[in-house]
Amino acid sequence: MPKLWVLRGIKKGILTTKFPKRPPAPDEVPPSSAPPTPTEASDWDKGESLCPTGAIQASRKKVDLGACVYCRRCASANFAFAAGDDRGPASLRASLAEDGRAEKETLEDLERRWKTFRRSLHILMIDVGSCNACNLEVLNLSNPYYDLTRLGIFFTNSPKHADALVVVGALNKDMVDVLKRTYESMPHPKVVISTGACAISGGVFRDAESFVSPIRDALPVDVLIPGCPPSPIQILQGLLLGLGKLQSGRESNAAEVAKD
Amino acid sequence: MIPRYVERRHVEEAGGSIQVASVFHAGSDTYTILTDTDANKTIISDLPTRLGEEFSILLKGGEASPGVPTELDIGTKVEGYGVFTFPYGPVTWGVPEAGGFKLVTYGERVIKVVPHVNFKKRGVEKSAVGSRPEDALLLVERSAGNFSASYSTCFVTAVENALRLEVPSQARWTRAVAIELERIYNHLYVFGRLAEAATQNVANTQTNALRERVLRLNARFFGHRYLFGINRIGGVTSNLSKDQRKELRNSVELLTKEFGELVQYFLSSRVFLDRLQNTARLQKEDALALGAVGPCARGSGVTWDDRLTYPIEPYGDVFVNIETDAGGDTMARTMVRINEIQTSTIVLRELLDRMPSDGIGPPGEAANSSRTSDPEDFSFCRIESPSGDLIEVVQLDEKGRVSNLHIRPASLVNWLPFAKSLENNVFTDFQFAFESFGLCYADSDR
Numbered sequence: 249m250p251k252l253w254v255l256r257g258i259k260k261g262i263l264t265t266k267f268p269k270r271p272p273a274p275d276e277v278p279p280s281s282a283p284p285t286p287t288e289a290s291d292w293d294k295g296e297s298l299c300p301t302g303a304i305q306a307s308r309k310k311v312d313l314g315a316c317v318y319c320r321r322c323a324s325a326n327f328a329f330a331a332g333d334d335r336g337p338a339s340l341r342a343s344l345a346e347d348g349r350a351e352k353e354t355l356e357d358l359e360r361r362w363k364t365f366r367r368s369l370h371i372l373m374i375d376v377g378s379c380n381a382c383n384l385e386v387l388n389l390s391n392p393y394y395d396l397t398r399l400g401i402f403f404t405n406s407p408k409h410a411d412a413l414v415v416v417g418a419l420n421k422d423m424v425d426v427l428k429r430t431y432e433s434m435p436h437p438k439v440v441i442s443t444g445a446c447a448i449s450g451g452v453f454r455d456a457e458s459f460v461s462p463i464r465d466a467l468p469v470d471v472l473i474p475g476c477p478p479s480p481i482q483i484l485q486g487l488l489l490g491l492g493k494l495q496s497g498r499e500s501n502a503a504e505v506a507k508d
Numbered sequence: 509m510i511p512r513y514v515e516r517r518h519v520e521e522a523g524g525s526i527q528v529a530s531v532f533h534a535g536s537d538t539y540t541i542l543t544d545t546d547a548n549k550t551i552i553s554d555l556p557t558r559l560g561e562e563f564s565i566l567l568k569g570g571e572a573s574p575g576v577p578t579e580l581d582i583g584t585k586v587e588g589y590g591v592f593t594f595p596y597g598p599v600t601w602g603v604p605e606a607g608g609f610k611l612v613t614y615g616e617r618v619i620k621v622v623p624h625v626n627f628k629k630r631g632v633e634k635s636a637v638g639s640r641p642e643d644a645l646l647l648v649e650r651s652a653g654n655f656s657a658s659y660s661t662c663f664v665t666a667v668e669n670a671l672r673l674e675v676p677s678q679a680r681w682t683r684a685v686a687i688e689l690e691r692i693y694n695h696l697y698v699f700g701r702l703a704e705a706a707t708q709n710v711a712n713t714q715t716n717a718l719r720e721r722v723l724r725l726n727a728r729f730f731g732h733r734y735l736f737g738i739n740r741i742g743g744v745t746s747n748l749s750k751d752q753r754k755e756l757r758n759s760v761e762l763l764t765k766e767f768g769e770l771v772q773y774f775l776s777s778r779v780f781l782d783r784l785q786n787t788a789r790l791q792k793e794d795a796l797a798l799g800a801v802g803p804c805a806r807g808s809g810v811t812w813d814d815r816l817t818y819p820i821e822p823y824g825d826v827f828v829n830i831e832t833d834a835g836g837d838t839m840a841r842t843m844v845r846i847n848e849i850q851t852s853t854i855v856l857r858e859l860l861d862r863m864p865s866d867g868i869g870p871p872g873e874a875a876n877s878s879r880t881s882d883p884e885d886f887s888f889c890r891i892e893s894p895s896g897d898l899i900e901v902v903q904l905d906e907k908g909r910v911s912n913l914h915i916r917p918a919s920l921v922n923w924l925p926f927a928k929s930l931e932n933n934v935f936t937d938f939q940f941a942f943e944s945f946g947l948c949y950a951d952s953d954r
Contacts, residue, residue: 252773253710263717275724275727275728278724278727278731278732278733279727279728279731279732280727280731280732280733280736280737300643300646317646317650318736318737319646319736319737320737372599372601373601373604374599374606375598375604375605375606375628376606376628377606377627377628377630378605378606378628378653378950379650379651379652379653379656379950380605380652380653380654380948380949380950380951381650381653381654381656381734381736382653383604383605384653384654384697384734385733386604387604388716388720388723390716391713391716391717391719391720392713392716392717392720393717393720403601404601405600405601405602407599417606417628418630420606420627420628420629420630422606422626422627422628422629423598423606423627423628426598426599426606426627430599451650452646452647452650453630453635453647453650455635456630456631456632456634456635457631457634457635458628458629458630458631459630476650476736477653477733477734479733
C-alpha cells in the first residue's frame with residue numbers, strides 16, 4: 249500500500265501554487281475577489297445608495313475595500329469588476345499610520361517585530377463571530393494547493409506558541425474578553441492580522457446588536473486582509489506582506505482599505 | 509420537573525411518529541412545526557401543544573439574545589470524587605470556531621457533555637427585521653458560510669411563496685445544483701477532519717485537495733467559492749449554458765469517482781476504522797426523541813431527508829436515494845456521508861442533464877417591487893442542508909419588508925444528540941464524535 253501512495257502522488261503531479269514566485273494562476277483567483285473599481289461612468293450617489301455596508305463613499309469618491317462584501321450590487325451603478333483582478337489589498341499598519349491615524353508604533357518598530365518571524369511564523373486563528381467561511385479559507389491554506397509550510401508558516405494550537413494572531417469574524421460581545429486574554433497570553437513580539445470584511449469593519453453584521461467594534465479598535469492590528477471571505481491567495485498575500493516576502497507594491501492599496 | 513428535551517414518551521403521547529421540528533411566533537400566536545416521519549408530512553399546528561412547549565425550552569438556548577453564552581445542559585447533575593469538569597474552548601484548534609464544551613469526565617470516561625453555544629451569536633433574525641428581503645438575504649447567506657446555498661435558497665423560496673412569485677424552472681434547478689455542490693464539499697470536509705483526527709495525513713490531504721477542487725468549481729460556475737450571492741428574489745445570478753452544464757457534470761463525476769477510489773483505500777486501514785467503529789453510538793430511539801436531523805439521524809436508521817419528504821422544485825422530479833445506516837456509530841454516519849457524496853453526484857447529473865432553459869429570472873430587484881403579501885400570513889420552507897433539515901419562516905409587512913424571520917438550523921437540534929452519543933465514551937473519541945455530527949457553531953449561533 250505505501251508504494252501505491254507514492255505512485256499515486258507522482259501521478260497527480262504538483263498541485264501547489266507557484267505563488268509568490270509567480271503571480272497566481274487564473275483559477276486561484278475566484279471571480280468574487282475582484283473589488284469594485286470606479287470608472288469614469290460610475291454613478292457615485294447611486295452606488296452609495298445601493299451599497300449595503302457603506303463601502304462606497306460618494307462624498308470622498310472612495311471605495312472602502314475593508315467594508316466591501318463583494319456583493320456586486322454597485323455593478324448597476326457602473327462600477328467595474330475586472331475578471332482576474334487579484335489586487336490583494338492587504339495593507340500594513342504603517343500605511344494606516346500614514347493615513348493620519350498614527351499610533352505610538354513607528355514603522356521601525358513594526359519592521360523589527362515582523363523581521364523576527366522572517367524564517368518561521370506560527371499563526372493562531374481566533375474566531376470572534378464569523379460565519380465560518382473565513383475560518384475555512386484560513387484552514388484551506390494547509391491543503392496541498394496552497395501548502396503554507398513551504399513558506400515557513402505554521403499553524404499552532406496554543407496562544408503560548410503563537411507569533412501571529414489571525415482574527416476572523418465580527419467582534420461579538422462575548423468574545424471581547426476572550427480575544428484580549430488570548431492576545432495577552434501570546435509571547436512578545438506578536439502581530440495581529442485582521443482577516444475578512446467582518447473583522448475589519450463589521451461587514452454585514454456592523455448593525456447587529458452583538459457587534460462591538462472593528463478588531464483594530466480592540467487590538468493593535470498590523471495587517472488587514474479584506475474580502476468576504478478573502479481567498480486563500482489573498483490571505484497568503486497578507487501574511488507575506490507582513491513578512492516582507494512580497495516584493496510587489498501592494499502597500500499602495502492601503503489607502504483604499506483604510507477606513508476612518 | 510419540566511423535561512429539558514422531548515422524550516420518547518412525549519412523542520408517544522402525541523401519537524406515534526410525530527416529531528417537533530420547530531416552534532415560532534407570528535404575531536401573538538405560537539405555531540408548532542411538526543414532522544410526521546411515517547407519513548412523510550409536515551404539519552403546522554397553531555394549537556399550543558405540550559410537545560411544542562417542551563421544544564421551546566430546548567430551543568431557548570438558540571433564541572437567547574446576543575451576549576449570553578448558553579450551556580445546553582441536559583440530564584442530571586454529576587458530582588462526586590474523581591469527577592472532573594474539563595472546559596474546552598472557545599479558542600481551540602480542535603474546533604476551529606468560537607464555541608466550547610464542558611466535558612464531565614471520570615478518569616478516561618466522558619460522563620456528560622455540555623455544549624456551550626452562543627459565543628458568536630450575531631442575531632441574524634433580529635437584524636433582518638425591518639429590512640428589505642434583498643438586504644436580509646445578505647445576512648441570511650452569511651449566517652453559516654459553509655451552508656450558504658441552503659440558507660439563501662430556503663430564504664428566497666419562502667419569500668417567493670409569500671409574494672406568490674413565478675420563478676423560472678431553470679432558476680430553481682440551478683439552486684438545487686448549488687445545494688448539491690455544497691453538500692459534496694461539506695461532506696468532504698467532514699471526512700477530511702475525521703482523517704485528520706486519526707492522523708491519517710494522506711487521507712486528509714487527498715480529501716482536502718478534492719474539496720479545494722469543488723470550491724474552485726463553485727467559483728468558476730457560480731462566481732463565489734462559498735456560493736454567496738447566487739440567489740436573488742425571483743431568480744438566480746448565474747446562467748449555466750449547455751456547455752457549462754456538461755463541463756460541470758463531467759468535473760464533478762471525475763472528482764467523486766476519484767473520491768470513491770480513495771475511500772476504498774482509506775477504509776482498508778484498520779487504524780482508521782478502529783477509531784470510527786463503535787465510537788459515539790446514537791440509538792435510533794434517542795435520535796428520534798432528541799429530534800436529530802440530517803446525516804446523524806440517517807446514521808441511526810431514521811429515514812428522513814427533506815429532499816424527499818418536503819420536496820421543493822426540482823427535487824420532486826429527480827431521483828433521490830435516502831442513504832441510511834442502522835449502525836448509529838461514527839462509522840455509520842461517515843458511511844452515510846460517503847454514500848451521500850455519490851448520491852449527490854447522481855442527482856447533479858440528472859439536474860444538469862435535464863435542466864430547463866427558461867431563463868434565470870428578471871435582473872435586478874424588479875421582480876418583487878410591485879407585489880405584497882398579507883402581513884398576517886407567514887410562509888416557510890425546509891431544505892436539506894449538508895448538516896440536515898433547515899427551516900426558515902418568513903413574514904412580510906405591507907411594504908414588503910421582513911417583519912418576522914425564524915431560522916431553525918440543523919446544528920441547533922443536533923447538539924443534544926451529540927451530547928447523548930458521547931456519554932460513556934473515552935475522552936479521545938471526542939474529536940471523532942464532534943466531526944462526524946458535522947456540527948457547526950456558526951450554524952447554531954446564527
